[in-house]
Amino acid sequence: MHAISAYPLDVAAVIAEVSRATCGAVATFVGTTRDHNQRRRVLYLEYEAYEPLAIRCFERIEAEARERWPEVGLAIHHRIGRVDVGAPSVVIAAASPHRADAFATARYAIERVKQIAPIWKREYFEGGEHWIEGAVAHPDDQVARQAALARACG
């Protein structure tokens, strides 16, 4: 259900992984490379992951989501390597009998990916490149987890 891939992500394939006859809703989140960041023109991003730990993190995020939304199915696919402007770096699909839980799960999942998944992006912009460093990854930090839940349920 979860994957790290060096090849372009296929949104329809991720949706198909979670689709069930019992589900009336599939919500998707597609994260793409934006052409600007902090007033710089972004040329492309390059992603790197600690793959086995990243997959375990995705499984953990799925288990966390089920604690709150027991009926959801979740798939998280993340790119590594070069991702050009406009191309997907992450695809999340959440399926549920009803739409509210599907939307909430997809939002929760992307927030948690950004908090704890061992994945890094290097931004190549006009005139240079640098690693982006975001959240300090502490999977057991309940404050971060509650913040992700609050965003999902906002």
Place this chain on the structure above:
Amino acid sequence: MRVTVRLFARLRDIAGAAELQREVGDGATLRTVWHALAREFPELERYTASISGAVNEEYARMDARVNDGDEVAFLPPVSGG
């Protein structure tokens, strides 16, 4: 005993290697492995407060013991998505 150290993103750039083999003393923890590495590569020092650690592909606290043959990993702040 001997451990494999894996480094990612900027940490890998600083050390100039994605993977290192290092001898560590008995009773070593993730923290002692990190500090030895930071002595070797002083630019790593500024990450001491913001790294996460893993042992054998699972997140672990910095006071976790490491054993002979373990794969330990140090992770700078993450930026997936």
